[in-house]
Amino acid sequence: MSKGKERTIFLADCESFYASVEKADHPGFKDKPVAVAGDPALRSGIILAACPVAKKYGVSTAERLGEALKKCPELVVMRPRMQHYIDISLMITKIYEEFTDQVEVFSIDEQFLDVTASLPLFGDPLTIAEAIQRKVLRQTGVRVRIGISSNKILAKIATDIWAKKNSSGVYTLHPSKLAETLWEQPVSKMFGVGSRMTAHFAKLGMYTVGDVAQTPLPQLKNKFRARFGKQSDIHAEVMWRTANGLDDSPVTPTTFDTAPKSIGHMMTLPRDYEESSEVNTILLELTEEVCRDCRRKGYMASIVTVSCMCSPFDAPTGFSRQMKMPDPTNHTRTVFEAVKQLFYKFWDTMPVRRAGVMLSQFVEDHTYQLTLFEDQIKARALEKVTDSIKDRYGNAAIVRASSMTTAGQAQTRALKIGGHYK
Numbered sequence: 001m002s003k004g005k006e007r008t009i010f011l012a013d014c015e016s017f018y019a020s021v022e023k024a025d026h027p028g029f030k031d032k033p034v035a036v037a038g039d040p041a042l043r044s045g046i047i048l049a050a051c052p053v054a055k056k057y058g059v060s061t062a063e064r065l066g067e068a069l070k071k072c073p074e075l076v077v078m079r080p081r082m083q084h085y086i087d088i089s090l091m092i093t094k095i096y097e098e099f100t101d102q103v104e105v106f107s108i109d110e111q112f113l114d115v116t117a118s119l120p121l122f123g124d125p126l127t128i129a130e131a132i133q134r135k136v137l138r139q140t141g142v143r144v145r146i147g148i149s150s151n152k153i154l155a156k157i158a159t160d161i162w163a164k165k166n167s168s169g170v171y172t173l174h175p176s177k178l179a180e181t182l183w184e185q186p187v188s189k190m191f192g193v194g195s196r197m198t199a200h201f202a203k204l205g206m207y208t209v210g211d212v213a214q215t216p217l218p219q220l221k222n223k224f225r226a227r228f229g230k231q232s233d234i235h236a237e238v239m240w241r242t243a244n245g246l247d248d249s250p251v252t253p254t255t256f257d258t259a260p261k262s263i264g265h266m267m268t269l270p271r272d273y274e275e276s277s278e279v280n281t282i283l284l285e286l287t288e289e290v291c292r293d294c295r296r297k298g299y300m301a302s303i304v305t306v307s308c309m310c311s312p313f314d315a316p317t318g319f320s321r322q323m324k325m326p327d328p329t330n331h332t333r334t335v336f337e338a339v340k341q342l343f344y345k346f347w348d349t350m351p352v353r354r355a356g357v358m359l360s361q362f363v364e365d366h367t368y369q370l371t372l373f374e375d376q377i378k379a380r381a382l383e384k385v386t387d388s389i390k391d392r393y394g395n396a397a398i399v400r401a402s403s404m405t406t407a408g409q410a411q412t413r414a415l416k417i418g419g420h421y422k
Contacts, residue, residue: 006175008125008148009251010113011155012096012132013164014089015143017109018049021088022078024141033057034076037065048080088140095135099128104251110159112152114251129170145169153191153247157182161189178245183210191242200227213243263297264305264358265289272311272351279352280340284332286357287339291332294359295383298366300328301359304335306342310350318354319346328363332383335359 014020018036023029033054038045047068050059057072069075089108096103099122102114115128122128129146136144146169147158154173161182162171173181188198190209204223206212212220217240224236241247265286273279283306294301302324309318325338339357 005116006150007114007116008119009150009152009155010115010125010129010132011106011147011152011159012111012113013145013147013159014092014109014136015145015164015169016049016051016055017089017142018080018085019051019054019078020049020142021081021085021140023051029076032076033059033072033074034078035059035065035068036078036080037068038080088142091140092136092142092144095139096132098135099132101253102251103253106156112155112251125172126170133169143169146171148172149245150175151245151247152249152251153242154182154245157191157245160191161185173245175245178213179210182245183208183213183243185209187212190239192238203227209243212239215240260297260299260362262305262358262360263290263293263299263301264356265293266307266354266356268354269352272353274351276344279343279347279355282352282355283339283343283357284336286355287336288332290357290359291330291335291383294330294362295365298364299362300330300365301325301335302328302361302363303359304338304342305356305358305360306339306346307354307356307358308343308347308352309354310348311353312350316353317348317350320356321346322360324361328361330359330365 019034022036023034031053033051033056035050035054036048038048045065047059047061047063047065050061050068054068054072054075057075059068059072059075065077069077085108093103093105093111096111096113100113100115100118102117104112106112115122115125118128119125122131125148129148132146133144136142145159145163147155147160147163148170149155149158149172154175158171158173162173163169185208186198187193187201187206187209188195190212193201201207201212204227206215215223217237220240221233221236224232228235267282267286269282273282303322304325305320305322307318307320309316321342323338323342325334329335335357343355
């Protein structure tokens with residue numbers, strides 16, 4: 001693509017993704033209000049997704065299930081199936097890749113597409129967008145809304161403000177027409193602006209996106225400094241660039257191929273843990289998960305961080321502390337010894353409600369020379385075998401004896417992805 005040529009970027013968003021997948025899998029629910037929520041059996045948890053029919057009753061994402069059932073007693077509540085949703089998301093990605101190789105995952109239900117080079121092959125942007133909609137709907141039962149513009153931020157805005165609301169599910173936001181489209185919108189509709197930021201803008205006398213866009217950047221920075229302090233220049237510039245639709249970032253298919261800054265897991269416990277033996281069980285389970293993730297991604301870490309929150313509920317105590325290990329490692333036992341050292345140095349012995357383990361400062365494990373002072377080669381070989389068994393048969397295929405006690409959570413966590421059932 002020649003320098004300076006305007007790009008054509010899509011932001012494709014799956015409508016009520018989890019709920020749409022469930023309705024596609026259960027045709028009998030086609031015209032019924034359907035929601036996916038934390039734990040329907042216990043009538044608890046929050047709404048993760050609600051279909052358009054349910055939304056007409058006022059059911060909304062992130063509200064408590066009990067409140068949703070008051071609004072819509074006939075609501076069909078489904079338990080989440082996260083692995084299935086991930087599989088469908090990957091299937092949709094493959095469909096997008098039939099139209100362009102420039103596809104960047106933004107979330108499980110949103111992806112950016114750069115179709116600039118695809119225009120000569122598949123037609124104008126609207127034609128491509130409609131073809132994508134038809135194919136995704138036919139193969140997965142999920143409706144896709146598509147915002148079209150010249151960069152990622154404008155494509156995202158086009159989707160959120162217009163494509164999600166109109167009947168076609170497609171909207172083109174022309175950069176040359178921002179004054180009569182985007183700038184007339186209330187500032188609350190601007191990407192990255194929530195209720196608190198809306199209130200701050202109101203205090204600054206800014207009520208529309210145009211109010212922000214047309215404020216000279218130096219002046220906006222001065223206003224932000226007066227309200228938020230000296231460190232707010234970057235925030236002011238982000239808001240100003242968003243309002244003006246300025247975004248130079250490319251669609252990057254390899255977003256998730258870059259080394260992560262950290263890898264961690266946190267666990268909220270089903271009850272308070274008071275005994276060291278129970279706490280050790282949880283710390284070991286967390287360490288094992290984190291180290292396995294590191295091995296799967298091919299990294300060894302130098303920094304370990306341990307966090308903890310303790311009861312009582314109304315006045316919790318806790319800490320988050322880190323330390324540098326003598327040598328980069330992803331060996332569970334080695335990291336666990338560091339985790340225990342940190343935890344017991346800072347724990348105030350109050351009952352533990354939540355704990356977390358995180359690794360950072362990575363090196364690639366195939367490029368690092370193993371230390372001569374620890375038999376890591378033998379340990380790595382053993383962990384490679386156990387990892388392969390878990391990959392094939394599931395995380396619960398092999399668990400430590402301590403995880404079989406009442407304190408252990410490994411078997412329960414093996415049934416979940418991201419805190420929700422697979």
